[in-house]
Amino acid sequence: MARILLVDDEKMARTLYGDYLRGVGHEVTAVGSIPDAKEALAFGPYDVVVTDLILPQGDGMEVLQHTKAHYPGVEVVVITGLDKVDPAVRAIKSGATEYLVKPVAPEVLQHAVHRALATRELLQENAALRRYVSLLETGQRISTTLDRNRLSETSCAAFIGMTGASAVLLFQADGTGLPRLLGQQGLSGQALEATLVSAIAPRLGASREARVLEQLPGPFPRALVAPAIEGEDLLGYTLLLYPGSPPEGIAEATGFLARCLALALRNLGRIAEVEDLAYLDDLTHLFNVRYLHLVLDREVKSAQQTQGVFSLLFLDLDYFKSINDTHGHLVGSQLLVEMARVLKGCVRDRDVAVRYGGDEYVVLLRGTDSGGALKVAERIRRTVENHRFLAREGHSLALSTCIGVASFPEHTQEKATLLDLADRAMYRGKKGTRNVVYVAAKDLEATPPGRHSQPTGS
Structure with a gap:
């Protein structure tokens, strides 16, 4: 069910608590010191840490604080033989999900771990919800922008913020030739921008699939290409530039923002068509x-x-x-x-x-x-x-x-x-x-x- 790190200097406690938790299906790693706990966390991942408060070379508060500082998605259950209020208050204020006093019955420990897992799941859902809300608001800002320069600035900032890209290039496609550069962010110097554009534009083609371009010139050898598609029309491309491989888990945000960019480009095109009509002679269709x-x-x-x-x-x-x-x-x-x-x-x-x-x-x-x-x-x-x-x-x-x-x-x-x-x-x-x-x-x-x-x- 979950991966649990058990930290206790007493071998008997490690065996007892480990058997409790393995008995209900959890995967348990047991260690007896703070250095071993830190090493285990570094090679995780873990869902829950169960730690004794009294440990050699320190105490369980150090494990708690280290976990919360470096692995914020991991919940911590503190166990101690001290039946006092102050340690419990300090542990809870430092981020512990549960504080249990020895002796701990199997069902109590199981229930504490269950609540810790429930808390972790709830926090993850809340974080995901906040990301979705942020993504939705960002997409709305992009899709409702009707100024070309502001669209470039808003879109570049959004893609960098949501995907962790080092730089962004935006291209607009009109179906008549090579895509033209709409804007960029994160590139230092016009020479680098010109070099990248000349290298990338011929490689974009008419593909409607997200893909990675390799061996690009400059400090960002890889680019994730996200086509901006609205309906049946390919309206542009977003290129997310990275010094290494693009991070995992960004496909959904990238695709959503690219669709919002396509909608904005469609709206800009419609506005341009209306403006063109205002400048055309009704009879000859020359300019007026x-x-x-x-x-x-x-x-x-x-x-x-x-x-x-x-x-x-x-x-x-x-x-x-x-x-x-x-x-x-x-x-x-x-x-x-x-x-x-x-x-x-x-x-x-x-x-x-x-x-x-x-x-x-x-x-x-x-x-x-x-x-x-x-x-x-x-x-x-x-x-x-x-x-x-x-x-x-x-x-x-x-x-x-x-x-x-x-x-x-x-x-x-x-x-x-x-x-x-x-x-x-x-x-x-x-x-x-x-x-x-x-x-x-x-x-x-x-x-x-x-x-x-x-x-x-x-």
């Missing part, structure tokens, strides 16, 4: 003006800090009003959608294409000076000129565009001025031959007030 101003603010700040460059293209379709008048607004809307596809096909993925309003478009070309922007603008102009719009629908419409080019910091370092200069350059073409590209200049005529408020261009 709201997003243009947001990204321009970021690009200006970044370029100022890094002495970088970028350019804006302002486009307006030529004689678009005649398309609406001749073919109707439904055809005009379809043409605008096709124009958005043509435009995106002429620029890089990292550039930002925007429907500015009506038949006007703006393109932000990252890391591009006026010379490079002029080449892109001319490519767009030629592509639009040679394209036949709505050919599949039976219309095969010809179209052209005027494009204005303005660059940061060549023409200005102000966001509003940059957009205005690109607009003025475009308007110069509208007043001339059309189907042309112009680069910004300080003396260009301003566009008429209210022109951008018109639903369609001319």
Whole structure:
């Protein structure tokens, strides 16, 4: 039933008490001194210690205190021939479960051990309950966090606290390539972080099983991988880094926290989808003006800090009003959608294409000076000129565009001025031959007030 360490310097007592306890099914180890008791405890484990209070080279209080200090899950029953109150009080205050006075009847000893085991089981259940409550509260904090940076901090701290990991790496998977690092805790230095990420990310794959990665670079050669799965989707990974083998008994906590992380990542993805809708044009699904101003603010700040460059293209379709008048607004809307596809096909993925309003478009070309922007603008102009719009629908419409080019910091370092200069350059073409590209200049005529408020261009 239980493993019991019996400590008594009297051989007769050891034999008698040992027989009592073995008779009801317990496994008993009997020793006669404090050093032997400490040695036996070191090679345990034991469930209960039964010790005499009077021992050579000390007393049973030393056994009691040593047990409680180094083996807190072990209960202690004290037996003594001293029928006094003070030793009993000291023993109970020091953590003894029972205090028995000799002579001890077999049924009394058995009952005392039984109560000690019951106490131990109750304390273990309470400790487990506290761990479960703590785990539940921690998981709730993770799953309800809707800020990406806070999610990284909260999750890393939770995994370290619950699993004893030396460091944690969090990855987010989007199904389009290698998982990207979401956050880390416990790693000293960016070089170590970069080395580990480059070594780990290709090895994650699409496995949905917890597993251990071996032979990692740096001070933590082993990592326990816990996939973050929500429903049918693999949303990320938690990597718990250890200098040696991962401890036993952490699978339940690790799996639970990983599921909470997956739920949080799912919620973040849904929020991002809603935010994307707020920045998309309903008709063309290009970005809208709201997003243009947001990204321009970021690009200006970044370029100022890094002495970088970028350019804006302002486009307006030529004689678009005649398309609406001749073919109707439904055809005009379809043409605008096709124009958005043509435009995106002429620029890089990292550039930002925007429907500015009506038949006007703006393109932000990252890391591009006026010379490079002029080449892109001319490519767009030629592509639009040679394209036949709505050919599949039976219309095969010809179209052209005027494009204005303005660059940061060549023409200005102000966001509003940059957009205005690109607009003025475009308007110069509208007043001339059309189907042309112009680069910004300080003396260009301003566009008429209210022109951008018109639903369609001319």
